[in-house]
Amino acid sequence: MKLFKSVYVFSCLLMLLLFGMSQATEVKAPPGNEKAEEATLVLFNRNIVVLRSTVLGMAPSERVKRAQARIDQQLEGVGGHQATAISAAPGMLIQIDGAGSFYIAPEDIDPFEQETLAGVAEQAVSALNHSLQEIQESHNVRAILRAVAYAGLATLVYGGLIWLLLKLRRIAIRKLLSFAHEKMAGLNHVGILLIRRERIHWLMRKGFQLLTWFIVLLLSYQWLGVMMSQFPFTRPWSEHLNGYLFGLIVMLGSSILKAIPDLFVACVIFMLAKLVAKGMHHFFDLVQNRSIEIAWLDADLVGPTRRIAAIALWLFALAMAYPYLPGSGTEAFKGVSVLVGLMLSMGASSLVGQAASGLILTYSRVYRKGEFIRIGEHEGTITELGMFSTRIRNGMGVELTLPNSYVLSNVTKNYSRVVSGDGFVVDTKVTIGYDTPWRQVQAMLIEAARRTPGVLTEPAPKVFQTALSDFYPEYLLICQAIPSEPRPRAEVINLLHANIQDVFNEYGVQIMSPHYLSDPENEKIVGQNDWYKKPASPP
Structure with missing residues (x-):
């Protein structure tokens, strides 16, 4: 029930949006055009022609009002009507039943599109005849009843498809959950479930829910287009809907085809980066195993150096592949880049400082893992050397996490570095x-x-x-x-x-x-006979 309500609300919102778009008869000229305004002549919810010039002192909006009034007057007569175009130098005169309706001047042609005066007039005549036929159809009771019948049938088919879709979703979820239960029963290892069933169930339900909503939206889109196409007044909206969906599919398809060569280059860059990363990994393994001796790279520094080199490599690969990623030149991509840069500059200053401190401590070899150190009031054995923090375990067994900036700004006492051998x-x-x-x-x-x-x-x-x-x-x-x-x-x-x-x-x-203030009367020592007074006991 909730799904049907959501579909109904979505359909109403879409119709209101299209209705509001159809009512806009005046739009401003594109940047660079000298015309101050332009107006669109609309008849029975269908765009006929766009007027852009001032003729005999009348602005485009005034010309549109006069043309609409003239056409309404011409359509008061009964019977069919026919639109034609004749030459009226320097422009074209559009007529209905041999009487002039409006005039198209040469200046009304869009300078940014390759159009001719005859082509614009022909398009206006075609759209006007189409509107005249739809007006005549709207007065035909038999045609309206037939449209209502087709709309009702489309609604029944739409409702049946929605019901079938929901039923199939329930069946599919039940079958998949049963299959998942059987498969996950064998994933127990030493009595521990390797994959949580609740997460698998949640992912399956959410996945099917998203897929169902996507199909419902497509069905609703098509149902709305079919409903609008049955009635003359809403038929232009249906044409806009179908044209938009087809244009979107064509645009996405062409964008994908155009992006294939660039994606190939990006994939090659990432594959090369992966090969280099494998080579670096093998090299660092040899250094860590002491198969290769390098003066500037100690075996203890292999771990952090490996991570830093990997991060630098993949960042370089991303920077090289960025121009070849689809949408990298769009304004949305640029906006996201600016947003990420702003977030890093505002919130990552302390993070960068901690990372820099960690690099200084690591490569200056102030201490190593396993050494016993004292930093400020804290002392203990180093258990982990991180880029942002250092972890030590004190004598009480408590693990302390110290920020690297704190370690770098305090005196460090290393009790293990000066000893001979281990200890x-x-x-x-x-x-x-x-x-x-x-x-x-x-x-x-x-x-x-x-x-x-x-x-x-x-x-x-x-x-x-x-x-x-x-x-x-x-x-x-x-x-x-x-x-x-x-x-x-x-x-x-x-x-x-x-x-x-x-x-x-x-x-x-x-x-x-x-x-010590003064000598006591008796020396403050404990005799050997008193070493194990109660409750102490000898070993």
Whole structure:
């Protein structure tokens, strides 16, 4: 029911549009024409002739009004009427039943079309006779009844086709859904459905719905043309409809035929680009497998370089093939290009900045995947190097996504780059009073590092006195850990701090961090007997 209502509304709108177009009797002259105006003589909804010049002081619109009044007066008589054309230098006089109706001047000929005065007069006589016959037919009751009968029959056929189309659509959807159910039943892999049935059903229904609407619109178009062709007053509209559809088909067909050579060139360009892309892919595979050694291209940079080269290649191919694409020279294509350029210029500035930062970070080799870094307040192991962002996983197992512009604008500490071999640097700082020998402090810190699982003995841990503060020296312990150990850096640091406390407590040395104001009455150390007070338990 909704479909029939939509078809009815569409038909009414189309008729109103054609009726409004038929009422326009005056149009402005095309650019470059010296005439200020032009007017069309219309009789019984059919265009007879276009008048463009001023004759005896009368503008084209005034000439059209006089001609219409004269023709109405001539048609008041009963019987058939016949239009003819005679020469009336310098123009042609159009007559009905031997009496003058209107005059065609040489200046009425369109200067942009190859027309002659005799040809224009002949066309006007033919259209006028056609209109006279239709006027006579409109007064024939028998002809009107026959037209009504044909229109009713066309409506019944139209309704039957619509009903048949809807029924066929339901049958086709049911058959295809049943077929899809049978085929998708075998697409289960290890208990997981590879294709969602809901999406397949939705696509099938939408596809059939679009196809049905397209056929309904074609049927409605043809039905409307047949209906209008039965009645004299609406017959010109039917001719316009049929002419428009035929012209559209011819235009599309000719455009397709003309576009075939250009499409062939565009296809050749894209095929060449595809061949070059395959060659580049093979080349980058060889570099990544270290079969080819190139000084400027490291194996770690093959991934981003491959993507950048592929994007550049296809953009170049698109730019080369653009002039050969159908419609590339039309105003619509140009408008879309301007719109896309405006959107990119307004909204992609930050995106371009992020991409530029990503390229700088990638090719300057600030860090690599798998290295442990610290950026601002964030530290962790790099899990992904992207064009727009960098992802790191910290010691708590949380993945952080940092914009490349943020990474580039902050100081980056790389704990993996300076180590010998694989691994990352672990460092920590303690402050011990001046009453403790610095040699003893260094030995205790190295002992704590040796007790920590995952800390390498080679290279050996090192201790540096980084500052001699007012109340205590500052000691920095630096050692190297193995990334293959199942402990992340945060856990290694946690074990290192625990061992430092244990070693210092064993030797009775008080750690002065974080603040030191005065010596306490009793040293702040934990005896070995108190290491495992409840609820702690020994290992």
